[in-house]
Each structure stands twice: as structure tokens, then as C-alpha cells.
Amino acid sequence: MEVITKTLDELIDIPPNHFVFDIETTGLNSNYCKVILIGILFNQDNKTVIKQFFADTEDDEKELLLSFINTIKNYQNHITFNGLTFDIPFLNTRLKKHNIDFYLSKNDDIDILKLIRPFKEKLSLSDCKLKTIEKYLGIHREDTISGKE
Known part of the structure; x- marks a missing residue:
């Protein structure tokens, strides 16, 4: 397993005792996928x-999960995008x-998708995909690899 840490020079406004997280998996079925x-x-x-936290192999999943828990154990709340349904x-x-x-x-979760979805039409969004919301907010990023990959 590999852990990459980067400290930003600026402070991003995150509510106290909150962390933001996202996961990537080998598939959508949590009973079999990792x-x-x-x-x-x-x-x-x-x-x-x-x-x-990167799993170099699928056998690293337990270590990855334990490292994640060790990092977030002192935070009370989390922020996700579609975390209530998936992550x-x-x-x-x-x-x-x-x-x-x-x-x-x-x-303990603030799900950005859940907050945005009721305002989709008022905001004239074609859908509530993360990329669509980012574009609306003026955030432009280029992924080197797709989530599917």
C-alpha cells in the first residue's frame, strides 16, 4: 500500500471537525469488489x-482501510459526493x-449531491454529475484517467 500526502499552502474552508473523502473501487458490488x-x-x-491511500494490490485493502480509519478517527463529520448512496x-x-x-x-455526512439535486432546474443544470457541477462553479480540471479506468 502507498500513502501520498500533500500539504497545501492555503487553507481551504472546511467546517471544523470535518473531512472530505472519496473512494475508488474495483466495481460497484461491495460484497465482491474492493x-x-x-x-x-x-x-x-x-x-x-x-x-x-492507494492499494498496490487488491490484497492491500485491509491495510488501506485501517490507515484511513487511523487518519480520520478524530474527526466527527464527513463531506462526500454521493457518499450516502455509494461511498x-x-x-x-x-x-x-x-x-x-x-x-x-x-x-455524520454532508452529501453535496443531495444538497444540489433539488436545485438542478433552478441552476439550469443538464444533470447532477460532478463534472457538470464543477463546470457550473467554474472549476475546470483534466483527469489523466477516468473513474471507469
């Missing part, structure tokens, strides 16, 4: 930290599969 990447963003010592249930299933005594609560 978590291969978790990216988190949080504030620490007046700086914003980005940390990515949180997927992680909780994988934690249980590895007999790891940890649970991410949906009640």
Missing part, C-alpha cells in the same frame, strides 16, 4: 492536507468483511 483508493482532505495546523455503504460493507470494528455513519 476499495483500491481513498482520497481525503482535511485541515490540520492551519493548513489543508490531501492524503491518498459510505460500500466502505461499511468492506470494513465488516475484514472484521474491522469501525462504522461510518450516514448521519
Whole structure:
């Protein structure tokens, strides 16, 4: 497993005791597919930290999950995009599969997709995909690899 950490010079405005996270998996079925990447963003010592946990092999999943938990255990809440439907249930299933005594609560989550979806038409969005919302907000990024890949 590999952990990449980058500390930003500027402080991104994240509510206190919150972290932002996203996962990448080998597929959509949490009973059989595995978590291969978790990216988190949080504030620490007046700086914003980005940390990515990469599984070099599918056998690294348990270590990846334990490293993630160790990093976020002191934060009370999390922010996701579609985390209520996908990321949180997927992680909780994988934690249980590895007999790891940890649970991410949906009640502690701010799901950006859930907040935006009711305003889709008022904002004249064609859909609520992350790329569409980013474009609306003036965020332009180029991915070197697609989520599907």
C-alpha cells in the first residue's frame, strides 16, 4: 500500500471537525469488489492536507482501510459526493468483511449531491454529475484517467 500526502499552502474552508473523502473501487458490488483508493482532505495546523491511500494490490485493502480509519478517527463529520448512496455503504460493507470494528455513519455526512439535486432546474443544470457541477462553479480540471479506468 502507498500513502501520498500533500500539504497545501492555503487553507481551504472546511467546517471544523470535518473531512472530505472519496473512494475508488474495483466495481460497484461491495460484497465482491474492493476499495483500491481513498482520497481525503482535511485541515490540520492551519493548513489543508490531501492524503491518498492507494492499494498496490487488491490484497492491500485491509491495510488501506485501517490507515484511513487511523487518519480520520478524530474527526466527527464527513463531506462526500454521493457518499450516502455509494461511498459510505460500500466502505461499511468492506470494513465488516475484514472484521474491522469501525462504522461510518450516514448521519455524520454532508452529501453535496443531495444538497444540489433539488436545485438542478433552478441552476439550469443538464444533470447532477460532478463534472457538470464543477463546470457550473467554474472549476475546470483534466483527469489523466477516468473513474471507469
